[in-house]
Amino acid sequence: MRIMPGPKPIIITSDSVAFCFRLSRVIDSYNKGTLPRKIIQLREEGTDLxxxxxxxxxxxxxxxxxxxLKRTPP
Amino acid sequence: MSAPVASNAAGAQPGFLRLRSVSLRFALVYGILFVCSALLFLSFIWWGTVGLLEHRVEQAITIDSRALFSVWEESGPSGLTMIIDDRLEQDVDDNALYLLVNKDGKWIAGNLAEWPRQILPNHHWFSLPVQRAYTQDIAKVRAYALPDGYRLLIGRDISGRTLLRKMLTDTLLWAWIMVSLLAIGGGWLIRRLFRHVIHSISRTTQAITHGDMSRRMPVQGSDDELDEIAKTINEMLDRISRLMDGVRQVSNAIAHDLRTPITRARTQLEDAALHAKNEAELRAAIDKAVGNLDNVTSICEALLRIAQIESGARRSAFTLFDLIPALQDVCELYEAVAEDHGLIFKQNLPTHLPFFGDRAMFQQAVANLLDNAIKFSPPNGTITLSAEIVSTARRSDGNRGKLLNLSVTDEGIGMNEEDMARASERFFRAEQARNTPGSGLGLALVQAIVQLHDGQLQLASNSPGLITRIEIPLPDAEIVSPATPPAEHAIINS
Structure with missing residues (x-):
């Protein structure tokens, strides 16, 4: 396996607050009124953290x- | 007498470590073997564990890439973008890395900010530094070229595995250091034990070298290999002592027994030279002197014969033959002699007796026994020669062995217990036999012949008289081949 030289690491964009909000929007894009309580709780906790x-x-x-959500039948 | 024994055995140099020391070499070999074995074992564990982790990562990326390729073939860039987004949204382990760029290197999908300059889409594995929110980690990635100049990078953040690998490396390294310390301790113990054994042997042998033949190796009583060595050395020393005593005794006896006839011959010749009045007297003196010197020659011949037999060289003449005709030949000769002495000679022999040995030599042994019996029997006494086959105890192969039991019984003066114990020594003559002609070598020769045939010579009292018994193991095969007797030996009676 080759080890890449160079001091400049590549930034992981998914390790950011912006990505959090994107995931939160993905959850919201599902039918909001029928979201189970557990999922709502996870989303709120995740966003707060x-x-x-x-x-x-x-x-x-x-x-x-x-x-x-993806495992829950529509 | 015992001389002072040097404390440094075998010329040992003083000092804690001596590179030329055998014990140190043993300890070093033990230590090196121990450390190398531990290193090999721990390396195997390290390589197995780390290799497994690496393999799992590579396997996950390879399977992932196949799935993404099939999506690309079905739906193109848009489908691949959707599936990458899906995977990043559901990556609970938070270690997946994806990047899809177009032919201009423009970001299309994924969670890496840009395409690493050094990485070419040539399907090779790369290790790449990546920047998270607060930490800098290491990722393992593989780049793939897609149609239309698109490039795909799939990887995994392996910082967790790297940490595990470091912990494992540290743990195994410490384990190896501990094992090495144990090896050093074990090596030191082995060196001490070895030195103890070697020094014990060395001290004993040095004391013997300085003349103290009474010294023996200490036996601990643990019945282990060291005790076995000590016992073997002690037995060897006992045998050497016995042999030295024997040599000393035989030297004295030779000096004494040869001096008497030589002195007698000299005196006779001197007396004849000074006082002989005529040729007849001179000739008579010379004949007597020749007789005495013949006696000296026969003693020397007997001694040489015993030495030759004891060396075991005669074993090559062993054959399988029927002992009875051989014994009858000897009996024929001695029947006449016994009759001359007014003795009754009885034989108690089986019809056949298969025997493995030297025919002429065995005849010599029996002749010596009969000669002794005739010499020490009073007139009208009875001499009996008996031979029989007896079964021995069961052997390891389950069969019973067979033993020749040959005895010569007389009704003569016999021997006391003390004389019987020494009767087979060279030149030994019992007090009652001092006045009988002989040199004291007859039974010594019989003993040597019996020992050559792996047998035993035993003496017992017949009240009155003596029973001389020979016990010799017989061969298993009962087939007696007609053996041609080897060259006849002169029978030496003493």
Whole structure:
């Protein structure tokens, strides 16, 4: 395996508050009125954590909410 | 007498470590083997674990790439963009990395800000530094070329695995250091043990070198290999002591027994030279002197014969033959002698007796026993020669062995217990036998012949008289081939 030289690392864009909000919008894009309580709770917790600067924890909750949503039949 | 023994055995140099020391070499070999084995074992664990982690990452990326290629083939860039977004939205492990760019290098989809300049879409694996919100991690990526100049980068953040790898490396390294310390301790213990054994042997052998033949190796009583070595060395020393005593005793006996006839011959010749009045007296003196010197020659011949037999060289003449005709030949000769002495000679022999050995030599042994019996029997006494086959105890192969039991019984003066114990020593003559002609080598020769045939010579009291018994193991095969007797030996009676 080759190890790339150079001091400049590539930025991971998904590790940001903006990506949190994007995930939150993805959740919102589903039918809001029929969202289960658990998913709403995960979304709110995730968004709050991202706002507080705990981006990775927030992302983890939002992703779990999306996975749950996709498993829930429409 | 014991001389002072140097404390540094075998010319040892003083000092804690001696590079030419065998014990140090053993300890080093032990330590190096131990450390190398541990290194090999721990390296195998490291390589297996780290290799597995690397393989899992590569496998995940490869499977992912196949799925994305099929999406590209079905839906093109738009479909691939959607699936990449989906995957990033559902990446609970938060370690997936994707980047899709067009032919101009413009970002289309993914979570990497830009295409790394050094990476070409040539399907090689790369390790890439990536910047997260607060940390800088390492990612493993692979770049793929897509139609129309599109390029796809798929990777995984391996910082967690890198941390695990570092922990594993540290743990195994510490384990190896601990094992190395144990190896050093073990090597030191082995060196001490080895030195103890070597020094013990060295001290004993040095004491013996300085003349103290009474020194022996200490036996701990643990019945281990060290005790076995100590016992073997002690047995060897016992045997050497016995042999030295024997040599000393035989030297004294030779000096004494040869001096008597030589002195007698000299005196006779001197006396004849000074006082002989005529040729007849001179000739008579010379004949007596020749007789005495013949006696000296026969003693020397007997001694040489015993030495030759004891060396085991005669074993090459062993054959399988029937012992009975051989014994009858000897009996024929001694029947006449016994009759001359007014003795009754009885034989108690089986019809056949298969035997493996030297025919002439065995005849010599039996002749010596019969000669002794005739010499020490009173007139009208009875001498009996018996031979029989007896079964021995069951052997390891489950069969019973067979033993020749040959005995010569007389009704003569016999021997006390003390004399019987020493009867087979060279030049030994019992007190009652001092006045009987002989050199004291007859039973020594019988003993040597019996030992050559792996047998035993035993003496027992017949009250009155003596029973001389020979026990020799017989061959398993009962087939007696007609053996041609080897060249006849002169029978040496003493």
């Amino acid at each position: 991202c706002r507080q600067g705990l981006v990775r924890s927030g992302l983890a909750r939002l992703r779990r909410a999306i996975i749950s």
